[in-house]
Amino acid sequence: xxxxxxxxxxxxxxxxxxxxxxxxDWPLVRxxxxxIADFKRPGMVHAFVVRSPMAHARFTTVDRTATFAAPGxxxxxxxxxxxxxxxxxxxxxxxxxxxNRFLQRPLADGVVRYSGEPVxxxxxxxxxxxxxxxxxxxxxxxxxxxxxxxxxxVAQDAPLLQPGAGTNVAGRLVVETGALQEAFDxxxxxxxxxxxxxxxxxxxxxxxxxxxxxxxxxxxxxxxGAAKIPHVNRTILTRLLGWKDESKVRMVELHVGGxxxxxxxxxxxxxxxxFAAIRIGxxxxxxxxxxxxxxxxxxxxxxxxxxxxxxxQDGRFLGLRDSLINNTGAYVRTHGMTVPGLxxxxxxGPYRWPAYRxxxxxxxxxxxxxxxxxxxxxxEINFVRERLIDMAAHRLGIDPVELRRRNLIDRDxxxxxxxxxxDGHPVIYDSGDYVLLLDKALSAFDYESMKRWRSEPAxxxxxRGLGIGxxxxxxxxxxREYARxxxxxxxxxxxxxxxxxxxxxxxTIFAQVCVSHLGLPFERVTVVHGDTALIPExxxxxxxxxxxxxxxxxxxxxxxxxxxxxxxxxEELEAAPADLMLTTEGxxxxxxxxxxxxxxxxxxxxxxxxxxxxxxxxxxxxFPYGIHFAAVEVDPASGAIHIHRYAVAYDIGRCIxxxxxxxxxxxxxxxxxxxxxxxxxxxxxSGQPLSASFMDYLLPTSEEVPDxxxxxxxxxxxxxxxxxxxxxxxxxxxxxxxxxGNAVSDALGSEVxxxxxTPQRVMELASR
Amino acid sequence: MSxxxxxxxxxxxxxxxxxxxxxxxxxxxDNANLTGTHLGCEHGVCGxxxxxxxxxxxxxxxxxxxxxxxxxxxxxxxxxPGEDTLHPLQQAFHECHALQCGFCxxxxxxxxxxxxxxxxxxxxxxxxxxxxxxxxxxxxxxxIITAVRLAADRMQRIGVQDIGAAADGPS
Numbered sequence: 001x002x003x004x005x006x007x008x009x010x011x012x013x014x015x016x017x018x019x020x021x022x023x024x025d026w027p028l029v030r031x032x033x034x035x036i037a038d039f040k041r042p043g044m045v046h047a048f049v050v051r052s053p054m055a056h057a058r059f060t061t062v063d064r065t066a067t068f069a070a071p072g073x074x075x076x077x078x079x080x081x082x083x084x085x086x087x088x089x090x091x092x093x094x095x096x097x098x099x100n101r102f103l104q105r106p107l108a109d110g111v112v113r114y115s116g117e118p119v120x121x122x123x124x125x126x127x128x129x130x131x132x133x134x135x136x137x138x139x140x141x142x143x144x145x146x147x148x149x150x151x152x153x154v155a156q157d158a159p160l161l162q163p164g165a166g167t168n169v170a171g172r173l174v175v176e177t178g179a180l181q182e183a184f185d186x187x188x189x190x191x192x193x194x195x196x197x198x199x200x201x202x203x204x205x206x207x208x209x210x211x212x213x214x215x216x217x218x219x220x221x222x223x224x225g226a227a228k229i230p231h232v233n234r235t236i237l238t239r240l241l242g243w244k245d246e247s248k249v250r251m252v253e254l255h256v257g258g259x260x261x262x263x264x265x266x267x268x269x270x271x272x273x274x275f276a277a278i279r280i281g282x283x284x285x286x287x288x289x290x291x292x293x294x295x296x297x298x299x300x301x302x303x304x305x306x307x308x309x310x311x312x313q314d315g316r317f318l319g320l321r322d323s324l325i326n327n328t329g330a331y332v333r334t335h336g337m338t339v340p341g342l343x344x345x346x347x348x349g350p351y352r353w354p355a356y357r358x359x360x361x362x363x364x365x366x367x368x369x370x371x372x373x374x375x376x377x378x379x380e381i382n383f384v385r386e387r388l389i390d391m392a393a394h395r396l397g398i399d400p401v402e403l404r405r406r407n408l409i410d411r412d413x414x415x416x417x418x419x420x421x422x423d424g425h426p427v428i429y430d431s432g433d434y435v436l437l438l439d440k441a442l443s444a445f446d447y448e449s450m451k452r453w454r455s456e457p458a459x460x461x462x463x464r465g466l467g468i469g470x471x472x473x474x475x476x477x478x479x480r481e482y483a484r485x486x487x488x489x490x491x492x493x494x495x496x497x498x499x500x501x502x503x504x505x506x507x508t509i510f511a512q513v514c515v516s517h518l519g520l521p522f523e524r525v526t527v528v529h530g531d532t533a534l535i536p537e538x539x540x541x542x543x544x545x546x547x548x549x550x551x552x553x554x555x556x557x558x559x560x561x562x563x564x565x566x567x568x569x570x571e572e573l574e575a576a577p578a579d580l581m582l583t584t585e586g587x588x589x590x591x592x593x594x595x596x597x598x599x600x601x602x603x604x605x606x607x608x609x610x611x612x613x614x615x616x617x618x619x620x621x622x623f624p625y626g627i628h629f630a631a632v633e634v635d636p637a638s639g640a641i642h643i644h645r646y647a648v649a650y651d652i653g654r655c656i657x658x659x660x661x662x663x664x665x666x667x668x669x670x671x672x673x674x675x676x677x678x679x680x681x682x683x684x685x686s687g688q689p690l691s692a693s694f695m696d697y698l699l700p701t702s703e704e705v706p707d708x709x710x711x712x713x714x715x716x717x718x719x720x721x722x723x724x725x726x727x728x729x730x731x732x733x734x735x736x737x738x739x740x741g742n743a744v745s746d747a748l749g750s751e752v753x754x755x756x757x758t759p760q761r762v763m764e765l766a767s768r
Numbered sequence: 769m770s771x772x773x774x775x776x777x778x779x780x781x782x783x784x785x786x787x788x789x790x791x792x793x794x795x796x797x798d799n800a801n802l803t804g805t806h807l808g809c810e811h812g813v814c815g816x817x818x819x820x821x822x823x824x825x826x827x828x829x830x831x832x833x834x835x836x837x838x839x840x841x842x843x844x845x846x847x848x849p850g851e852d853t854l855h856p857l858q859q860a861f862h863e864c865h866a867l868q869c870g871f872c873x874x875x876x877x878x879x880x881x882x883x884x885x886x887x888x889x890x891x892x893x894x895x896x897x898x899x900x901x902x903x904x905x906x907x908x909x910x911x912i913i914t915a916v917r918l919a920a921d922r923m924q925r926i927g928v929q930d931i932g933a934a935a936d937g938p939s
Contacts, residue, residue: 021862028870029858031804031844035871038803128789205808205816205905206871257806257871258905290809503869503906659865666908667868694813694903702899702909732908 015516055687116295178355183319206257228264253530259502298371342377465747469738475727498538499550544727556614636766639759668732778846815902
């Protein structure tokens with residue numbers, strides 16, 4: 001497959017590479033958006049989910065009569081009311097036979113395994129009344145021994161979350177390439193270190209929610225508030241309901257207040273609310289509150305790595321070995337082994353490794369279940385690998401940038417087989433020029449001036465440091481995507497996509513792709529997404545896949561429409577299609593505008609509205625790559641880290657909308673700052689969450705997020721899709737821990753091995 | 769136990785028979801049907817629910833509706849001067865890509881509108897400091913600060929009484 005990058009139709013404005021103002025913004029800035037809590041249906045009632053106050057306990061629901069009798073209450077649902085007492089929610093990717101023993105059921109049945117686990121649902125006329133009634137529910141909890149730490153969970157005498165499984169290890173995988181032992185035996189230098197990344201999470205600003213309505217006349221169900229993967233979740237819901245026909249379930253995406261991996265996965269409530277709506281025959285709405293959100297929505301990132309690197313005397317990498325343990329919380333949710341799987345498959349990064357061994361164990365504990373969060377598994381491993389490299393650079397007395405340069409994969413080695421695979425997809429870096437990006441970034445960000453700044457005295461006892469993090473990201477897969485483009489005789493274009501919006505701007509970029517390949521104006525294009533009644537199939541928005549797969553499908557369908565129009569006009573005008581131009585008026589011969597046929601005429605000949613479908617299939621991943629630079633001043637006395645400069649260079653193959661890509665990088669960077677400096681889910685020894693409010697779980701504010709300088713390059717278009725794009729959603733987050741970890745280590749002369757870099761931890765490092 | 773209240777919201781008197789515990793945010797969203805005011809945390813940290821009470825920004829999740837009885841509330845829906853125009857702040861947010869998912873945007877707009885009325889020419893540092901009371905999970909804040917500065921420039925140039933006239937309709 002060849003790339004058609006940079007073949008933009010002449011005269012096209014607002015197409016690929018431009019930055020037209022977003023189609024999404026108008027209702028959002030006017031307060032006219034429709035997020036799930038804004039959406040109402042006649043006669044709707046409200047659900048409140050009663051959650052376990054304990055991390056691990058046996059329980060019995062002693063009495064629900066008082067709850068039933070409370071004002072406004074319509075129903076109280078516990079596990080015994082569910083078919084089969086609640087069917088386990090399946091994984092949707094990176095499944096593992098062993099992990100099926102740890103799936104979550106919609107309601108706990110006799111045993112709760114994390115604080116926040118749903119035990120009952122109360123349905124009442126208002127949310128206020130539902131919460132009142134829930135207070136009256138009598139449940140007896142008998143505490144069981146808790147296990148919170150992943151290492152403790154694999155110890156011999158550890159309490160088991162699922163005694164029937166006989167283990168807390170939900171999944172394990174080993175990858176090995178090359179002659180590892182030989183590499184370490186022959187090494188001039190071996191650095192061995194334990195690293196850990198704390199539990200934190202996506203935490204979109206809009207909490208989850210949904211509204212379900214059952215129509216008994218047609219025996220069909222509509223669920224509003226779908227996000228991320230509406231079609232996939234329709235399949236799961238249909239199956240859990242025990243229904244045969246997916247078309248009886250309609251999922252509708254409204255405005256979505258951020259996703260970042262967590263929102264839109266199939267959670268217990270995604271079954272419970274539709275079930276309640278069917279059961280009571282009224283529309284039921286449920287909106288998570290923030291405390292629930294911090295206890296119930298997927299956590300992520302909690303990993304401990306025991307890693308080592310082998311290097312020869314010239315600073316060439318010989319081998320890399322890592323054993324990681326991933327704390328996945330109380331159950332295996334829809335992502336299966338995705339997060340640790342990505343860690344193991346992508347730890348090698350942008351370097352040549354003659355030998356590599358990566359191993360993960362994913363372990364259940366009495367904490368909130370985990371899933372993906374922007375740059376899943378990679379935020380963690382970039383921290384591990386890039387810190388190891390800096391530690392080696394210091395020991396060898398080689399400049400950290402130079403050490404990296406010596407080991408970057410050569411531009412002639414692409415496509416580059418890493419020797420690992422992710423969920424059945426071999427990791428083959430599709431394209432790249434890693435040295436070129438390094439050179440461009442050093443020059444664009446004036447690294448020499450950063451080094452001069454580093455060497456100047458800071459004063460006030462502050463210490464300066466520089467850090468770099470080079471990384472490879474991934475984009476895709478979910479191997480296919482659907483698009484349909486429709487054109488009417490007024491020149492209005494409808495683009496239907498199987499990709500979803502989580503706030504990132506897909507309407508705008510798909511319109512740009514359509515404009516570039518169809519040739520009609522941006523203003524005439526409307527993009528429709530997230531409604532299973534209007535779109536027959538789709539894989540949604542995750543893993544930086546929408547532009548790559550969704551974009552390619554929109555491109556294909558747009559070109560098909562154009563071809564049909566030009567072919568029809570060519571016949572009419574007796575000219576070659578290549579000599580024709582298309583406008584909203586119609587088709588004319590280039591250079592002879594009098595020879596033309598109006599759009600109305602063409603379309604009436606073609607049957608009024610023309611439609612073209614396209615399914616783009618690509619089962620390989622794309623691999624964008626980038627570099628983060630951090631220049632920091634650290635105050636050893638207070639533990640404060642001041643970020644003097646931060647810069648990100650990112651090659652994304654081809655950039656559809658530079659302003660939106662920069663927005664993705666700035667926003668992703670802010671989340672990386674949160675994960676590096678602030679955000680941490682902590683628990684007391686009994687498993688009580690200590691970070692269940694925004695007063696304890698610290699999201700970065702404008703005071704903690706400095707401006708970030710961004711360099712976007714397009715030197716390595718992806719050969720895997722005709723647009724050449726690779727997806728840009730995650731690179732802003734991927735190496736923040738790595739770059740700041742390196743910069744703080746440089747400033748303090750003390751090795752950072754754990755995140756987050758709280759003031760207390762920085763003070764400890766400074767005093768070593 | 770319910771109490772009759774009248775709150776002036778965006779110039780319109782909204783009456784309601786409310787329980788004392790009803791949050792002002794819920795009154796605005798459910799009784800007045802103005803759902804542009806969003807609830808992001810319900811404990812006063814995120815700022816998504818910020819509205820103006822007698823011209824000053826407040827968190828509508830930290831007030832009861834009865835406390836607003838007889839008072840004047842402004843919400844994001846009242847900002848734009850017309851159906852096909854935007855307030856200069858809204859326009860600047862649109863032009864500067866100062867929003868992604870848009871969930872936090874109404875609260876930020878209400879905070880910044882009040883800032884620009886009191887301080888028509890704030891420095892980027894001042895904007896950053898005031899903005900720290902509102903959480904945004906998508907943008908990294910950079911473009912929001914740029915947008916507020918752009919709006920401040922335009923509003924000083926055209927005068928606050930003419931706001932909206934300079935903004936174009938949707939693209």
